[in-house]
Amino acid sequence: MDFLQLPKRTSGNRRYGLTSIADFGTPFGQLKSILDDYGHIIDIAKIGIGSAYVTPNLQRKIDLYKEHGIKPYCGGTLFEKCYQQNKIPEYLSCLRRLGIEWVEVSNGTLDIPLKERLEIIAKAREHFHVIAEVGSKDSSLEMSISEWKEEMNLFLEAGCEYVITEGRDSGTSGIYEKGGSVKSDLISELIKDIDTKRIIFEAPTPKHQMFFINAIGANVNLGNVKLEDVLILESQRCGLRSETFYLEDCHANHLNQTPAHSME
Incomplete structure (x- = not known):
């Protein structure tokens, strides 16, 4: 089908408009079937929590994702487990052997000093593309908006x-x-000052996803x-659901303001 006027989506080896999935143990055969149909709309695959350490057929999974042009990486919990046991060098060496080119540096479970995370990022960048996660998995720990922006x-x-x-897998x-x-006041402030093309918003449910699509645009x-x-x-990104039906090509105004960085 190619006759409707829909919001323009990025395609190919996308730099933004990314869909990053969380794989919490999808069996290899099932994953192959899913990727045969939907691999073209997936950009990044996180092998969730620390499950990569005990995943059967891990190398086959990594190779399968890469065959479909999808960038695999391991969840931040595994990084933090390795940090706790002083095994970051071994962890990075293992990722290289597996052919994983992306690494997440996170702070969701442990309180890793910011200076140390920045030092690890500097080291990891020698061989990897680095993604850093901001925020805690502990809902009782609050960061100020200025702390979010600073990190x-x-x-x-x-x-x-x-x-x-x-955002956790539970949101x-x-x-x-x-x-x-959603902490809409926080999101409003973040998108004022930070390039939204460089932010991946964890949005584990369609309800959360619709919020960000309407707030920022089809290519969030x-x-x-x-x-x-x-x-x-x-x-939803293409305006083919009631909640995003009137989505425009650039961005909507769900937060009652215009984000500083457009998504065309």
Whole structure:
């Protein structure tokens, strides 16, 4: 089908408009079937939490993702486990052997000093594309808006390709309230001052995804997307769902303001 006027989507080896899925143990055969149909609308694949360490057929999975042009990486929890046990060099060496070219530096479970995270990023950038996550998985820990902005800007200045806003796979911490609602005031401030093309917003449910699509546009970067939701998400991005039906080519104004960085 190619006759409707829809919001223009980025395509190919996208730099923004990314869909980053979370793989929490999809069996290899099932994954192959999913990617045969939907691989073209997936850009990044996070092998969730620390599951890569115990995943059967891990090398085959990594190779399969790469065959479909999808960038695989390991969840930040595995990075933090390696940090806790002073095994970061071994971890990075293992990633290189596996052919993984992306690494996440996170702070979701441990309280890793900012200076140390920046030092690890500087070292990892010698061989990897680096993504840094901002925010805690503990919903009782609050960061001020200025702290969010400071960390995100420092990571981007340090050479990270993207920064991820913590949301967990449940959507109940980081950029979300305990009950799952989006901290819209925080998002409003972040998109004023930081290039949204460099932010991956964790949005684990269609409800969360619709918020960011309406707030920023069809080509917002979204992470922690469930594999079974990737076609729903692409439909939402294209204005093919009631909640995004009137989506325009550039961006909507869900936050009652114009974001500083357009997404055309």
